[in-house]
Amino acid sequence: MLIEIHELERHPIDFDEKVPPGRIDLGADLRQRGPLHASGRAQLVEEHRGKHKLIKDIRLKGELSANLEIACARCLAPVVQNVERDFDLLYRPRGADAGQEEVSFSVAEAEIGYYEGTGLLLEDVLREQVLLALPLKITCREDCKGLCPHCGKNLNQEQCSCMVPAEDPRWAALKEIRGRLEH
Numbered sequence: 539m540l541i542e543i544h545e546l547e548r549h550p551i552d553f554d555e556k557v558p559p560g561r562i563d564l565g566a567d568l569r570q571r572g573p574l575h576a577s578g579r580a581q582l583v584e585e586h587r588g589k590h591k592l593i594k595d596i597r598l599k600g601e602l603s604a605n606l607e608i609a610c611a612r613c614l615a616p617v618v619q620n621v622e623r624d625f626d627l628l629y630r631p632r633g634a635d636a637g638q639e640e641v642s643f644s645v646a647e648a649e650i651g652y653y654e655g656t657g658l659l660l661e662d663v664l665r666e667q668v669l670l671a672l673p674l675k676i677t678c679r680e681d682c683k684g685l686c687p688h689c690g691k692n693l694n695q696e697q698c699s700c701m702v703p704a705e706d707p708r709w710a711a712l713k714e715i716r717g718r719l720e721h
C-alpha cells in the first residue's frame with residue numbers, strides 16, 4: 539500500500555491491512571506465519587523552514603501484530619515468536635535535511651525516516667518495525683545447549699562423543715604461576 543502525498547494533502551489516510559506472508563521480505567531467517575495485521579493513520583505534517591520553504595512530512599501512527607518463526611540462535615530449531623508494536627513515526631522527503639547542520643526535531647531523531655518520490659510504501663515501514671520489535675537473540679529455551687562446534691550435533695537431543703578439553707591450558711599456566719608465587 540503506497541501512502542501518497544497528493545492524497546494526504548486532501549485528507550488523512552486510515553489503514554487497516556492484513557498483509558499475507560510473502561509480501562514483506564523479512565529475510566531468510568524469518569518466516570511470517572499467517573497475515574501480519576497493521577492499522578493506524580497517516581497524516582501530512584507541514585514544516586516551515588525559513589520564509590519560503592515548506593517540507594511535507596508524513597506522520598505514521600499505528601500498531602502492528604504478527605506471528606513469526608525464527609531460527610533459535612544456538613541450535614537453529616524453529617521458534618515461534620509473537621510480535622506486537624506501536625509506532626509513531628515521521629518521514630521526511632529524502633534530501634530535505636541535506637546540508638542542514640541544525641534542525642529542530644519535534645520528535646526524537648531516532649524516529650525520523652525518509653521517503654522517496656511521491657509517497658511512502660507501508661510495507662517498507664512494517665518490515666522495519668517488525669525487525670525492530672524482535673529481541674536481538676532468540677533461543678528455543680533458556681538453557682538451549684546449541685550445536686556441537688565440532689560435529690554439529692544438536693546437543694539438546696544427544697550428547698556427541700567429541701572430546702571436551704578437561705582444562706583450558708591457559709588456566710593451567712595461571713595455576714602454575716600462582717603455585718610458584720605461593721611457595
Ligand SMILES: [Zn+2]
Pocket residue numbers: 610611612613614615677678679682683684
Ligand atoms: Zn535452541
Ligand SMILES: [Zn+2]
Pocket residue numbers: 686687688689690691698699700
Ligand atoms: Zn560433537
